[in-house]
Amino acid sequence: MTVDTTVTLAGVALKNPLMTASGTSGHGLELAPFFDLSILGAFVTKGVSMAPRAGNPPPRLQETPAGLLNAIGLENPGVEAFCAAALPGLATLGIPVVVNCFGEDPERTVAAVEALSRETAVTALELNVSCPNVKAGGIAFGTDPAVLRPLVEACRRATAKPLWVKLSPNVTSIVAMADAALQGGADALTCVNTLLGCDIDVKRRRFLPSPGRGGLSGPATLPVALLKVAEVHRAFPQAPIIGVGGIRRGEDALKYLLAGATAVQIGTAILVEPTAPVRILNELVELCEALGITRPADVIGAAHPGQS
Amino acid sequence: METDKSYELCRVRERAAPGGGLVSITVETTAPVAAPGQFAMLRGPWGDAPLLPRAISYRGAGPGWARFLFRTGGPGTDRLARLVPGDEVAVAGPLGNAFPPAKRPWLVAGGVGLPPLAFYQRRFGGTLFWGVPTASAAAGLAEKSWRLASDDGSLGVRGTVVDLVAASLGELVNDAMAPDAIMTCGPYPMMAALARLSAAREIPCFVSLEGKMACGIGVCCGCAHPATAGVYVHVCEKGPVFPAHEVVL
Numbered sequence: 001m002t003v004d005t006t007v008t009l010a011g012v013a014l015k016n017p018l019m020t021a022s023g024t025s026g027h028g029l030e031l032a033p034f035f036d037l038s039i040l041g042a043f044v045t046k047g048v049s050m051a052p053r054a055g056n057p058p059p060r061l062q063e064t065p066a067g068l069l070n071a072i073g074l075e076n077p078g079v080e081a082f083c084a085a086a087l088p089g090l091a092t093l094g095i096p097v098v099v100n101c102f103g104e105d106p107e108r109t110v111a112a113v114e115a116l117s118r119e120t121a122v123t124a125l126e127l128n129v130s131c132p133n134v135k136a137g138g139i140a141f142g143t144d145p146a147v148l149r150p151l152v153e154a155c156r157r158a159t160a161k162p163l164w165v166k167l168s169p170n171v172t173s174i175v176a177m178a179d180a181a182l183q184g185g186a187d188a189l190t191c192v193n194t195l196l197g198c199d200i201d202v203k204r205r206r207f208l209p210s211p212g213r214g215g216l217s218g219p220a221t222l223p224v225a226l227l228k229v230a231e232v233h234r235a236f237p238q239a240p241i242i243g244v245g246g247i248r249r250g251e252d253a254l255k256y257l258l259a260g261a262t263a264v265q266i267g268t269a270i271l272v273e274p275t276a277p278v279r280i281l282n283e284l285v286e287l288c289e290a291l292g293i294t295r296p297a298d299v300i301g302a303a304h305p306g307q308s
Numbered sequence: 309m310e311t312d313k314s315y316e317l318c319r320v321r322e323r324a325a326p327g328g329g330l331v332s333i334t335v336e337t338t339a340p341v342a343a344p345g346q347f348a349m350l351r352g353p354w355g356d357a358p359l360l361p362r363a364i365s366y367r368g369a370g371p372g373w374a375r376f377l378f379r380t381g382g383p384g385t386d387r388l389a390r391l392v393p394g395d396e397v398a399v400a401g402p403l404g405n406a407f408p409p410a411k412r413p414w415l416v417a418g419g420v421g422l423p424p425l426a427f428y429q430r431r432f433g434g435t436l437f438w439g440v441p442t443a444s445a446a447a448g449l450a451e452k453s454w455r456l457a458s459d460d461g462s463l464g465v466r467g468t469v470v471d472l473v474a475a476s477l478g479e480l481v482n483d484a485m486a487p488d489a490i491m492t493c494g495p496y497p498m499m500a501a502l503a504r505l506s507a508a509r510e511i512p513c514f515v516s517l518e519g520k521m522a523c524g525i526g527v528c529c530g531c532a533h534p535a536t537a538g539v540y541v542h543v544c545e546k547g548p549v550f551p552a553h554e555v556v557l
């Protein structure tokens with residue numbers, strides 16, 4: 001039995017549903033020494049902003065049970081340097097290139113979207129709305145529907161490329177945020193960014209990582225992120241979803257499809273094992289064969305009652 | 309000196325636990341031969357916790373094999389220490405840069421900072437200084453030619469390895485015997501003291517940093533270390549070896 005792994009995500013054809021997750025795969029071809037990146041459904045870059053950002057002081061990382069807290073602080077070289085240094089290499093891969101982007105306020109967010117939209121090598125944009133909004137006391141854009149919707153609308157006007165909005169799980173109702181993003185004109189929703197958390201160094205009596213908190217990722221977060229995908233799919237069955245959080249095996253990826261995701265992203269698993277996407281793709285195909293699934297695209301959302 | 313990197317499952321060929329919490333494992337590998345100063349990310353087949361691979365310096369390497377020496381005491385290194393010959397361990401390496409070539413280098417190791425410098429000495433020569441808290445921490449690994457210092461005087465001279473290096477510099481009879489580079493790996497205060505000593509004598513000094521790492525391969529920006537030029541350097545990408553004046557110690 002051959003498995004047809006192709007999926008179409010909001011008009012973008014992917015040869016399989018696996019992508020890298022932003023921030024865990026570099027800006028450009030850093031992973032290329034380890035595996036052929038062109039096997040991916042798409043490549044998603046680390047987040048870029050208009051101006052370069054130095055990021056947070058160390059320690060930026062803290063390992064937790066089956067998880068990782070990070071507080072990188074959105075370090076990046078800025079749109080201009082990214083387009084000059086990293087984008088040409090990505091363009092040679094022959095797969096969709098998705099650039100994750102953000103801004104410190106609405107104006108700079110729109111400026112980044114505009115600048116990146118001028119690049120032919122960019123297939124789609126993924127808007128990170130978990131970034132603190134400096135004009136609103138540092139509250140993340142993605143935690144208030146009344147802030148999120150106009151932001152997405154402004155970005156929508158600024159680009160003709162597919163616009164994905166990456167939702168934060170650190171909200172009371174992810175469905176309200178998904179609604180705001182879709183009303184604002186998002187083509188797809190990436191669910192979800194990292195979960196806020198912290199650790200404590202008991203000897204020094206200090207919170208970790210350095211800002212006193214960080215974003216939790218890795219296997220520990222899978223059940224939480226999976227439920228968010230399921231909730232968003234239940235509320236908006238037509239909305240294309242990219243599932244992300246804790247995926248480290250083919251079976252995890254299939255769970256996200258069954259919950260309603262069209263595609264998935266692999267993050268922390270790549271930090272643990274640089275070749276993880278190769279193994280996960282093989283496992284997904286083998287699992288589909290074993291379960292008699294000839295087209296994974298056919299089982300999107302199939303775990304929801306009335307959809308199988 | 310930098311080599312191509314690879315990721316592979318390696319078979320453990322030898323394991324030794326000489327004492328002092330130190331463990332050495334030798335693996336079979338098809339990766340390019342590592343240079344002294346480089347490191348690898350190591351992880352065994354132990355499930356989801358501890359999650360991250362561990363950055364470990366090469367103690368030695370040759371065609372087909374690589375050796376790592378590390379101190380146990382954390383959840384990752386304790387697991388690595390339990391590997392036995394025949395087990396598999398995932399190795400991403402060789403990663404990072406290497407200590408530079410020099411004619412008469414002084415190699416100054418503090419405690420478990422020994423592996424890259426012992427590796428350097430074996431491959432290129434140089435004078436090796438090693439400081440340990442006590443003789444038991446050295447676990448019988450000290451070689452005859454090494455100059456040793458211990459806090460309690462139970463191995464080599466009593467005092468710090470920095471004092472030993474300073475005294476040795478003072479005893480030099482002529483400049484032709486002076487080191488043309490000082491390379492160091494160990495606790496940050498020790499490396500900072502050596503950097504000051506080297507700067508005062510205008511001897512180039514190279515330090516090996518040991519930051520917290522997640523990926524070790526330059527994709528996560530997690531291993532940022534303050535640079536004297538202002539912002540941060542990524543230890544796994546630009547290092548782990550830096551000219552001492554470029555980084556904040």
Ligand SMILES: Cc1cc2nc3c(=O)[nH]c(=O)nc-3n(C[C@H](O)[C@H](O)[C@H](O)COP(=O)(O)O)c2cc1C
Pocket residue numbers: 021022023024046047068070072074100128166192193194216217218219221244245246247265266267268269528529530
């Ligand atoms: C070190 C690190 C850096 C990240 N940087 C970004 C980023 O720049 N932009 C973004 O939208 N998400 C970022 N993320 C979140 C990931 O893209 C992903 O949503 C999250 O890690 C959950 O997936 P995982 O459990 O597979 O890692 C980062 C995650 C990690 C671990």
Ligand code: FES
Pocket residue numbers: 520521522523524525526527528529530531532542543544545
């Ligand atoms: S540890 Fe990930 S970039 Fe250095």
